[in-house]
Structures are given as C-alpha cells and as structure tokens.
Amino acid sequence: MTSHLVEAGRTLIPRKGDRYGLLSPALVTLTFVAGLVDALSYLSFGHVFVANVTGNIVFLGFAVAHAQGFVWWTSALTLVAFACGAFIGGRIIRRFGAHRARHLLVSTCVQAAFVIAALIGLYLLNRFAPEPAMGGAGAAAAARAVQPSLNFPTARHIDLHVIVLILLLAPAMGIQNSTARKLAVPDLPTTVLTMTLTGVLADASAHGRDRSKLGRRAVVMLALALGALTGALLQSHGREDVILMVMVVCLLLVIAMMLPHARSAEPWAVGCEKR
Template sequence: MTSHLSEAGRTLIPRKDDRYGLLSPALVILTFVAGLVDALSYLALGHVFVANVTGNIVFLGFSIAHAQGFVWWTSALTLVSFMVGALIGGRIIHYFGRNRARHLLVSTCVQMTFVVAALVGIYLLNRFVPEPTMGGAGAGTTSAAQTAGQVAGQPSLNFPTGSHIDLHIIMLIVLLAPAMGIQNSTARKLSVPDLPTTVLTMTLTGVVADTSAHGHEQSKLGRRAVVMTALALGALTGALLQTNGHEDVILMVMVVCLLSVIAMMIPHVRSDAAWVTGR
C-alpha cells in the first residue's frame, strides 16, 4: 500500500529526474478536463461524447437504429469536428513535436482558444437568441413548465430531437470536439504510460491483469488510480454543474485547468531536460 501511495504521489509531484517530468501531472489535469467535457456533452448535447470517440461511434450506431434518445446528426457532427481537431493536432506535432514542453504548451493554447470561443458563444447566444431553437414545429416557443423546470435547476440546454436543432448544441459540439481532438492527438504523441487522458479501458484492464499475472506490486495501481480518479472527479464536477444549468461554469473550470497546464510548461520550453527532449 505504501508503494502505491508513493507512486501516486510521484505522478502528481514528479522527481527532478523523472523520465516524464511535469508531463504526468499535466496529463492528469487534462484527464480531469476530459471528464468535465464528457459530462457536459453526454448530459446536454444529445448523448454524445466529445472526448471519448469510441462511445460516440457506438452512439452513431444506436441513432441509425432509431434507439430512443439518440440523434444521428449529433454523433456525426461530433465525429467530424473531432477529426478536424485531430488534424490540427497533427500539424502542431509536425511543427513542435520535437520539444515535449513546447508541444504541450502550443496544443493546450490552441485547445483553450476553442474552449474560450465556446464560452463567449454561449454568452452571445443567450443574449441574442433567447429561445435557442431553430427548425421543426414549435421552434421559438418554450412552455411555462419547461421554464419552471429550468429555474428549478434542470439542464439549461434544450435536448435535441429529430425535428429540433439547438444552436447552442451545434456551437458547443463544433468548438469542443476539435478541442478534444487536439488533446487526444497530443496525449498520443507524448505517450506517457497510463495517461491517455480520455479512454481508460486499458488502464483499468492493466490494473487487474498485471496484478493477476505479476502480483500487486507490478499493477501500477497508484499511478493508474490517480488518472481514473481524475476522470471520475471531472465527470462528477461536470454533472453537478450541468444539472444545475451551469454549462458556462464548466467551461470556466476547463479554462482554469488549461491555464494551469500552460503555466507548468512555459518555464521549460527551452529546457534540455530529458522529459522535455525525449532523450
């Protein structure tokens, strides 16, 4: 148990000679961000994951089969927008991938630009489009019961249906999915063990399988528990905020997290430390 706690501590506060240095705590923060954004996207944007693309592909299949609560266009739009972000992430890797600190700094700055744009967009739409619906029968009308429900703390975004297109939802998908595409491409390039920032299926599998095969000392439980906890806490925080109609606060928390990663990387962009150069 002591060794696992020590491993968890080194993940959050690495030693000076750590092979991955500040990349580990930075990616833990980005894992928390992934939990936040997936809570927002699944609960408010029509059963989509803007960070977890595996789930989104499954949801696309559900929507084609006309499963209740799933709309094909939200899944399709999310996948396309995510790929745009991955494309941007690839260009960042091309120009900055040789320096890990600079790479993470630039990718996080670009990612934050998308999140800030989403935050600004929410405020603009709330101000100039007070009834955030378009298309379909009944667009532009909100019942007294719906209004009362929102005041009582229900989600503030209108859930999409086949005949209902919400400008807020479109904007958030188009801006947040590319942000997560950039984050995923960055985490893939950095290749820090057990810190993919989004899909943790293999992380959980590794805990159980490695314990079974090699004993609990080889399970890397401390490190893996940190990242799984970060994703769960992000999802919990996002769900609590979203169910009380605070989508804007979720985006603000994301910006604060991204700023912390940027602040961690700035002092090291010219460093020749092993974790920066990858040697």
C-alpha cells in the first residue's frame, strides 16, 4: 500500500531525473480537463462526449436508430470538429514534436485559445442572443434558477449555444488527444482510460499486485472522475461559464509547467533517455 502511495505521489510531484519529468503532472491536469468537458458536453449538448469521442460513434448509431434522447447532429458535428482538432494537432507535432516540453507548451496554448474563445462566445451569445424563455418572466426566472443555462437539443431544436461550444471545444480536445498520443507517457492518455483500468487488474493478476502500477493509474482515473464530478456539479447549477473558466485555469497551469522548459535539454523534455 505504501509503495502505491509513493508511486502516486511521484506521478504528481516527480523527482529530479524522473523519466517523464513534468509531463506526468501536466497530463494528469489535462485528464481533469477531459472530465470537466465531458460532463459539460454529455449533460448539456445532447448525449455527446467531446473528449472521450469514441462514444459518439456508438451514440450516432443510437440516434440513427431513433433511440430516445439521442440526436444525430450533435454526435456528427462533434466527430467532425474533433477530427479538425486532431488535424491541427498533427501539424503542431510536425513543427514541434521533436521536443516534448515545447510540443506540450504549444499545443496547450492553442487548446487554451479554443477554450477561451468558447468562453467569450458563450458570454456574447448569452448577452446578445439569449435563449427563448418559456412562460412568463417569473416562470422563466424560476426555471433558470434550477435548470442549466444551455437548452438540451432535440431533433427539431438546434441551439446556437451548443453549436458554438461544440465547434470550439471538440477541436481543443482533438488537439489534446493528438498531443497525449505523441507524448506516449505510459498510463496517461488523458481521455480513454479503459486500458488503464484493464492494466491495473490484468497486471496484478498476471504479475502480482506490486506490478499493477496502481498508484500511478489510480491518480489518472481519480483525476478524470473528479473532473467529471466538478463539471456535473457546476452544470447542474447552470454554470457552464465557470466550467470553462476552470478549464482555462488548468490549461494555464500546464503552460506554466512547460514554459520554463521550452528550451530545456533535460531528457524528459527532449524525449531521450539518460544513458
């Protein structure tokens, strides 16, 4: 148990000379961001995942089959926007991929720009294109007090707020996924954690619990769960803007981690091993 706690601590606060250095806590932070954005997207955008985009392919099948609560256009739009972000991420890799710290710095800056644009877009839409109120002023005010500020989309209702947020947040997560894939830090993919959970149980069963990497893997799973919890709590109070603000703060934290190492020759930053 102690060894797992030590492993978890070193993931969040790596020792000097650690193989992956600050990449580990940075990717844990991005995993928390993924939990935030998926809570927002699933609860507000009509059953879509902006970060764990694999589910949208399944949801698109549900929507085509006219399953209740699933709308085809939100899944399709998210997939297209995510693909655009992955393409942008590929261009960033081509230009900066040789240096891992600089790569993560640039990709996170671009990702933050998309999230900030989403925050500004949401503010402008709420100010100049408010959603239609149902009933009288009193009824509308009461509804706003207990309902999220975004309208849940239906087959006959296309919410401009949802479209704008999908078009800005899905590319941001496409960039994040492409970056995590290129960095290839073990057990820290930042979004899909199915193999992480599988690894805990399979490695413990095959090689003993000391080889399960439970401490490291538990940190990233907890980060995703806490992000989802935080996002769900804020969304239930109609504070989608605060979710975006928390995302921006997390991204700025990652930028602050990487900025001093943009020209570093440390092995973890440049992507080579000490010999």
